[in-house]
Amino acid sequence: MPVSPSPLISKKVNIQTFGCQMNEYDTDKMLEVLRHQNFTYTDDCKEADLIILNTCSVRDKAEQKVYSLLGRLNPLKKKKPDLIIGVGGCVAQQEGEKILKRDKNVDLVFGTDNFFDLPEILKEVRLGNRVVQTARKAYKQKVRNFIPDFTFENVSKPGVKTYLAITKGCNNFCSFCIVPVTRGLEVSRKPDNILREARQLVEQGTKEICLLGQNVNSYNAEGVDFVELLGNLNKIPGLERIRFTSPHPKDFDESLADALRDLKSLCEQLHLPLQSGSDAVLQRMKRHYTLETYLKKVEILRSRVPHATISTDLIVGFPGETDADFEKTLEAMESVRFEQVYAFKYSIRPGTPAETLDGQLEESIKVERLQRVLETQDRIVTEKHREMMGTELEVLVEGAYPRDPSSRSGRSRGHHPVVIMKSDAAIGDLVQVRVTGAKKYSLEAETL
């Protein structure tokens, strides 16, 4: 039975985060909640009084990985019986009670909407109870406000670049994805709540905010849609850059393309997940667009913002993907010429409709297709980087370049990684540069 010190005594928490940006964002918010409970963060789980695994179920065999990680924490718990071990995030949402049954050292399991309840959950744990809290419906109002009971001013300094979640959950039910189950249906956060957090972040030094949502551009709350929200954020003095991820192609339209052209702070960059170039595969994925309609959206953007950069997600080896289907994905890559591609081999995620589809492919086919996607993209991005030689860019400095501390690294508005050679610019500076070198993964530049 964990008998932790009273909440008044300062304690240490270690959170291990897996998966997407939304999980990283949730971890930050958990830390804010826990700081109000007198916890400080530690990287070292040996000195922690509370260890939380913030889990992700997107990858293959996610549950087994969580159980094996928990197994590795057992010796720590033996040495320090007061240690509280918790599991949060998507695997916790899916597995719930099962986690407590399988690992006797776990004290608390909480779902993706329940980290606001950590103070009450910890109180229960300190009384000697093991707690599972994954209920969703009672938390809807809290989720809408996201930050219901706490004042988050001056508790931690955000980075020059930071995430800000504006929606949670998803209504799309793509056949390969577990998000609508683990994070529930889409809920949009209130606009005034978002704007308040954005202003606070800017006051504390943030220059760039990346809006997060599983289907970020279907945001709609209190009559404010995504484009109007972007317009309001664009008016915040000192907020130099706004990005967003991930939009769904079906919800990308002229008004958003106009915003990308017209709003000064909105970076001319779009991450638009394609997933496959084959209409037959897209249909089995339940993506609700065809290659033709996707390419039309790209055209809508490029007709307004010719220099906009576009990145995408691709899945290779989806059930039933033929050689001809796969060739269409490569053709789509040649046609759009993405700046960046996040490519994945399809792997079964338990509980998704795609799990039971016929035509699951051999691993060797997936490996080979992934390799061809990566080679194609390497060639395209190398060519694109070479085409940028001599062009001028604005770079937001993120820090010293690790391989040469007298240089600086940062990102352009188009999200190109840029190394500014021989520069003493400070973190957070916006620097005008000229591109002097083109590498596969970055650009080199000199200050203008």
Ligand code: SF4
């Ligand atoms: S849009 Fe599809 S892939 Fe993205 S979170 Fe929703 S269901 Fe998953």
